[in-house]
Amino acid sequence: MVYRVFSCGSNGKYQLGTGSDEDLEQLQCVFETVVPVRRIACGGNHTLLLLQNGExxxxxxxxxxxxxxGDAVSVPNFTRVNERLWKDCSAGYEYSVLVSPDDEIYTVGFGPKGELGIGEKITRSITLTRVAFQPNSPIVEVRSCLDHNIVRLDNGQLYGWGNGRSSKIGEPAESKVWIPRLISLDYDVCSVDLGRDFTVVSDGTRLNILGKDKYGIVDQINVEADYFKTMWSSLHIVNKQGQITSMGNNSHGQMIPQSQIGFRMFDVGSEHGIIVQGNKVICWGWGEHGNCGTKKDGSVTFDYFNELKDFAEDLVVMIKGGCATTWVWASEDIRIEVIRPGEWLSGGVTSLLDESLDDGAGGDGRSAQSFLEQKNISAQRLDLVRTRTEGSLIALFKRTIITSERGVISDVPNNSLVQAPHTSIRTHFQLTSSIMFGACCSGRPIQMADQVDTNKYAMNIVNGTKISHVALFLLPNVELDPAFTALIFFQLPGQEFRLFGSISGAKPSAIFKLNNAHQAQPQIMDDMDMDTDDGSDPLNNIIVGISIENTEEAERQLAEMAAQRLSTQPKQLTATAHSSAVSPGDPNTTAILAGKIVKNAYNYLTSFVDAGGNVNIKYFDTWWNKFRTKLNNDPKFLDSVDE
Structure with missing residues (x-):
């Protein structure tokens, strides 16, 4: 499979990798690889492209x-950075930060405010230099903006260095922080993103802003975030319903023109936004350099959705916004066109196959019909699809049973692919697992499910007990027959597989929120929460199982799951001390419960203490609303609050 990277926008220093320094208003393919892309990191005028294999x-x-x-002034096309393999990367304005598989951090470039992190008053390094930092937990990610950097660890801690003005890398506020230092917070962070003058952090239930809040973003945060993205001067929150709320600077249309818009991917650049609908890439915001596409009226402000490109023949796998640049990673081998679904063999499917195979090909004269007859094979329901990728045809099976006189030869999985070249028909059907399902974990690249058996798929989420959300979805070009439903199972560490929900053609995605021990209290999402035990091993994996079942059978299993869940829920949504040793009338019950409530309020409100040691009353109102919501969702959530 071939993956292609496209780019457009600002290109004054060859950062698009096109070989030219001309700005582009249309996406252009700049890189091809057979290895999936892990991350695209964009600096002021340079770009890093990290592959899944570490290149x-x-x-x-x-x-x-x-x-x-080396010492080249510019690199016009994407060129391999030494022979080492890397785990993660980020880019500031004139520097880069690389993380090795052993969690060693290296920096290179120019950073006058401590951005390199390699010692006091060291502002330049033309070669990769190791940062003297030994994390006490694995590095999950590194993030950089113009002049400050944040590393998030597996244990929820953050370390930062670079420009520390306005406390955007914690207290004390310093204009130059020369080496990584711990950002002191009273909660574990599960996600982080960086603006120009601020850092946004989340513990899974609330957002907090470190640094300068010039545009009053904190006062506008009135929605619960499923996940979030930051431009240089604005914050964009996606809620549980998939709606985007923008807040902050809107001088050039940075606020999303319409919040209730369907999308399957979302990202932002320095001052512009990107969404994907189907396989259409759409932009808005500040598009001075072509990063939002062709201008309609000469204005560089795109305060409307502008279609950048429709990838009609490709699958968009990833998008990335850079410094006035837009990036798209697409796969050319996924797009398929259904010719005639649901036909029986006797209805002329093989004649269609003959026409397809003989289309413009010399071949060896063997037809699909003669091949089937020779092998004494009959196909009970075949759905044909067609693609013109690399001169091949792909036939898509939906629960096809291939039989012979000797009985069943193969019970073909749903959407298995049978591929044959134009020039001849294969002497056997080459069955290869199709790609039907994908998953996206917060802060990680998209992951595809592997087929493990007939109608069954699975994926291994590495270090799964450390993530907060898992979104499962049907890929955009996959159509699941209404007669079938995909049941979603999770196997948590030390547990058996359990059913948690489903996706189908009518409901092509679902979001699951993991209740990890190091995170704050859970909130119910679609389809349900999952409690995981962090244990002593930080590298606990989660297995996601997907089983395609007849819809009638799937609905029966889902009904049983719902009934079991209902039977285990408390009949009254009231808080209790939840101790068999304490009766409801015992005075100790009130004392214990009051202590837990006060502790919960204290933990929340101390995050908003100003320089004078005061807390605005609005934050108490916010806490009270959140507290009541949590209590309604999970009456036992106070059990995890220490007295």
């Missing part, structure tokens, strides 16, 4: 060595 490529301005490639 790192760079393009753009290298005048300060920020690409990590």
């Amino acid at each position: 790192l490529y760079a393009a753009g301005d290298n005048s300060e060595g920020q690409c990590g490639i």
Whole structure:
């Protein structure tokens, strides 16, 4: 399978990797690979492209060595950065930050405010230099903006360095923080993103802003975030219903033009936004350099949705917004066109197959019909699809039973692919697992499910007990027959597989929120919460199982699941001390419960203490509303609050 990376926008220092320094208003393919892309990191005028196998490529301005490639002033096309493999990367304005598989951090480039993190008053390094930082937990991710950096660890801690003005990398506020330092917070962070003058952190239930809040973003946060993205001067929150709420600077249309819009991918750049609908890439915001596409009226402000490109023949797998640049990673091998679904063999399916195979091909004269007859094979229901990828045809089976005189040869899985070249028909059907399902975990790249058996798929979420959300979805070009439903099972560490929900053609996605021990209290999402035991091993994996079943059978299992869940829920949504040793009338009950409530309020409100030691009364109102919501969702949530 071939993956292609496209780019457009600002290109004054070759950062698009096109070989030219001209800005682009239309996406252009700049890189091809057979290895999936893990991350695209964008600096001021340079770009890093990290593959899943750890190979790192760079393009753009290298005048300060920020690409990590020799002494060339610029790198016009994507070029491999040494022979080492890397785990993660980020890019500041004129520097790069790389993380090795052993959690060693290296920096290169120019950082006058401590951005390199390699010692006091060291502002330049033209070669990769290791940062003297030994994390006490695995590094989950590194994030950089113009002049500050944040590393998030597996244990929920954050470390930062660079420009620390306005406390955007914690207290004390310092203009230059030369080496990584711990950001002191009274909660574990599960997600983080960086603006120009601020850092946004979340513990899974609330958002907090560190640094300068010039545009009053904190006062506008009145929705619960499923996840969030930051431009240089604005915050964009996606709620549980999939709606985007924008807040902050709107000088150039940075606020999303319409919050209730369907999308399957969302990202932002320095001052513009990107969504994907189907396979259409759509932008809005500040598009001075072509990063939002062609201008309609000469204005650089796109305060409307502008279609950048319709990838009609490809599957959009990832999008990324950079510094006035837009990036798309697409796969060319996924797009398929259904010719005639649901036909029986006797209805002429093989004649259609003959026409397809003989289309423009010399071949060896063997037809699909003669092949089937020769092998004494009959197919009970075959759905044909067609693609013109690399001169091949792909036939899509939906629960096809291939039989012979000797009985069943193969019970073909749903959506298995049978591929044959134009020039001849294969002497056997080559069955390869189709890609039907994908998953996205907060802060991680998209992951595809592997087929493990007939109608069954699975994926291994590495270190799954450390993530907060899992979104499961049908890929955009996959149509699941209404007669079938995909049941979703999770196997948590030390537990058996349990049914948690479903997806179908009518409901192609579902979001699951993990209640991990190191996170704050859970909230119920679609389809339900899952309690996981963190245990002593931080590298606990979660297995997701997907089983395609007849819809009638699936509905029966889902009804049983719902009934079991209902039977285990308390009949009254009231808080209790939840101790068999304490009766409801015991005075100790009130004392214990009051202590837990006060502790919960204290933990929340101390995050909003101002310089004078005061807390605005509005934050108490916010806490009270959140507290009541949590209590209604889970009456036992106070059990985990220490007295």
